[in-house]
Amino acid sequence: MTPRRAADRKNFDARRGSAHERGYTSVWQRARDGYLRAHPLCANHKRRREIVAATVVDHIKAPRLREAMESGDPERITASREMFWDRENWQPLCKLCHDSDEQRMEKSERQIGCTPDGRPLDAGHHWNRATVGRG
Ligand SMILES: [Zn+2]
Numbered sequence: 540m541t542p543r544r545a546a547d548r549k550n551f552d553a554r555r556g557s558a559h560e561r562g563y564t565s566v567w568q569r570a571r572d573g574y575l576r577a578h579p580l581c582a583n584h585k586r587r588r589e590i591v592a593a594t595v596v597d598h599i600k601a602p603r604l605r606e607a608m609e610s611g612d613p614e615r616i617t618a619s620r621e622m623f624w625d626r627e628n629w630q631p632l633c634k635l636c637h638d639s640d641e642q643r644m645e646k647s648e649r650q651i652g653c654t655p656d657g658r659p660l661d662a663g664h665h666w667n668r669a670t671v672g673r674g
Pocket residue numbers: 581582583584591632633634635636637
């Protein structure tokens with residue numbers, strides 16, 4: 540393969556990746572909606588015997604799918620995807636519980652997940668930090 544063809548191929552893969560991610564997002568939304576209909580109460584509040592409607596499907600163990608995709612390691616991507624879609628690893632939460640510091644810190648120092656256009660939800664993620672010309 541010539542270097543030029545290799546570059547074209549790389550561009551193609553990048554485009555296909557993002558299209559796939561968009562498709563995957565709508566599939567996820569449907570799966571999430573179905574799950575929330577079946578599990579309508581916040582699991583966290585339920586443990587405290589409080590009835591609060593769940594609006595978010597939380598991954599108990601963070602699959603870190605995006606990080607896996609970025610790593611390009613096929614085994615890691617497969618494992619991450621399995622973790623992502625494993626309903627044993629899902630729990631219904633209200634937004635308050637999902638966004639709470641306690642919940643976040645149990646799992647990691649970072650907020651998990653991304654917006655439909657692929658930006659991380661974590662405000663501290665370097666993609667979301669304003670770049671300031673220092674140093
Ligand atoms: Zn809750």
